[in-house]
Each structure stands twice: as structure tokens, then as C-alpha cells.
């Protein structure tokens with residue numbers, strides 16, 4: 001597994017992007033992820049990327065996170081080679097999953113979240129990149 005990105009929950013995407021821009025970091029890609037009801041922006045840096053997440057509506061899980069905890073780090077994402085096999089392996093090992101099966105995430109990836117109770121309070125996202133993009137990022 002290797003670091004894919006660090007997810008950060010934000011209330012205002014443009015405002016947050018300008019804050020990162022002041023650090024010399026720029027968004028490479030923005031998109032709406034229907035399954036998670038968020039708009040995301042990816043900001044690459046050496047060895048990884050930030051993923052800023054802004055909820056599309058008040059019922060979005062990220063909106064609930066913001067209401068409870070405010071802006072800040074939301075999750076860590078790790079790249080895996082075969083996400084279906086990885087999810088089955090974790091479930092067989094008794095690891096509590098939020099997603100019982102992989103689903104479509106940003107950039108055409110497949111993703112599955114591990115429950116934070118299994119990882120010391122950190123929300124971990126597994127990501128499988130589309131074929132041929134394995135070394136991106």
C-alpha cells in the first residue's frame with residue numbers, strides 16, 4: 001500500500017484553494033462525486049496529494065462531519081492493487097468496513113472505506129486506480 005491522498009473537509013472550496021495556493025500548491029483537478037455528494041479538488045505535492053472535499057448538500061456525510069468537527073483532516077487514502085481482493089481479505093480478518101464492496105469514487109477509481117474503529121480513529125480509504133494509472137500521483 002502507498003499513500004494516495006489526504007482528504008480534508010472544507011466549507012468553501014475556492015477559499016481553501018486560495019489558501020493552499022498561498023503555500024505554492026495548485027489544484028490539478030476538480031469534480032463532483034455523486035456517490036459521496038461532494039465536490040472535490042486534488043492538489044498534488046511531492047509524494048501525495050490533498051483532496052479537498054466540500055459537501056453538495058446538508059445530508060452529505062462530509063456535511064455531517066463539518067457540523068460535528070469543523071474543517072480539518074477527514075481521511076487518509078491508500079492505493080491498493082486489487083481492491084476487491086483487499087476488501088475480502090480485510091472482512092475475512094474481521095476488520096470493520098464502512099463499504100462492504102468497492103464502489104466508484106473520484107477520477108474513475110474504485111474505493112472502499114474502512115471504519116475508523118478498526119484503525120485507531122483514522123478514517124482510511126482504499127483506492128484502486130484504473131488500469132495503466134497505477135504509478136500516478
Ligand code: ZN
Pocket residue numbers: 005007051075077125
Ligand atoms: Zn479520498
